[in-house]
Amino acid sequence: DVKVTQSSRYLVKRTGEKVFLECVQDMDHENMFWYRQDPGLGLRLIYFSYDVKMKEKGDIPEGYSVSREKKERFSLILESASTNQTSMYLCASADRRNTEAFFGQGTRLTVV
Amino acid sequence: AQRVTQPEKLLSVFKGAPVELKCNYSYSGSPELFWYVQYSRQRLQLLLRHISRESIKGFTADLNKGETSFHLKKPFAQEEDSAMYYCALSGNNNDMRFGAGTRLTVKP
Numbered sequence: 263d264v265k266v267t268q269s270s271r272y273l274v275k276r277t278g279e280k281v282f283l284e285c286v287q288d289m290d291h292e293n294m295f296w297y298r299q300d301p302g303l304g305l306r307l308i309y310f311s312y313d314v315k316m317k318e319k320g321d322i323p324e325g326y327s328v329s330r331e332k333k334e335r336f337s338l339i340l341e342s343a344s345t346n347q348t349s350m351y352l353c354a355s356a357d358r359r360n361t362e363a364f365f366g367q368g369t370r371l372t373v374v
Numbered sequence: 375a376q377r378v379t380q381p382e383k384l385l386s387v388f389k390g391a392p393v394e395l396k397c398n399y400s401y402s403g404s405p406e407l408f409w410y411v412q413y414s415r416q417r418l419q420l421l422l423r424h425i426s427r428e429s430i431k432g433f434t435a436d437l438n439k440g441e442t443s444f445h446l447k448k449p450f451a452q453e454e455d456s457a458m459y460y461c462a463l464s465g466n467n468n469d470m471r472f473g474a475g476t477r478l479t480v481k482p
Contacts, residue, residue, distance in 0.1 A: 293468050302383060304460060304474035305418075312468040320469070352418065360406065360464040365418040 268366035281340040285353030294336035380473035397461030407444040
């Protein structure tokens with residue numbers, strides 16, 4: 263059974279905190295993605311990575327950074343959390359051709 | 375820049391009626407198009423991809439390059455089809471972008 267696992271299901275952080283969201287996949291996938299999911303806006307791509315140590319900005323990278331030190335792990339970092347970053351965050355992985363993306367269960371982040 | 379547009383946020387049909395979820399895209403190359411579905415309290419999952427030209431759960435989608443569309447269709451909707459549907463596009467640089475989604479409700 264393929265698995266994409268996000269480290270937290272729910273998270274509450276204070277404004278200004280540095281926040282780490284972790285994602286691990288066990289399918290040896292080359293591509294990994296971070297999205298935020300908001301009602302009416304769908305999934306918006308924050309960052310993606312096609313290889314270890316490689317990263318590309320998506321459509322809304324401001325306020326975020328990522329790290330991919332190992333193939334199976336892709337971390338999203340909120341450098342200084344703000345209330346407008348309250349959202350559902352989804353991680354996904356796929357093979358090199360994006361044949362099929364597999365999603366994690368999501369992390370609902372609330373910044374207060 | 376590539377973009378995926380789903381013009382309908384909400385769509386409601388009666389059981390047994392045909393359903394069509396619209397998707398338009400803009401991309402300067404040859405994209406790969408997908409439909410993903412999220413049922414209540416479940417993870418987002420692949421429904422179908424244009425390159426496979428297959429029918430999944432009675433759904434089909436045809437890529438129309440002239441109209442840059444990839445509409446999802448089913449001739450007879452079922453209550454279990456109620457879900458959130460996302461159209462997605464994968465480009466040449468390994469990225470994958472999604473539309474805003476359409477919430478389909480199938481009424482009994």
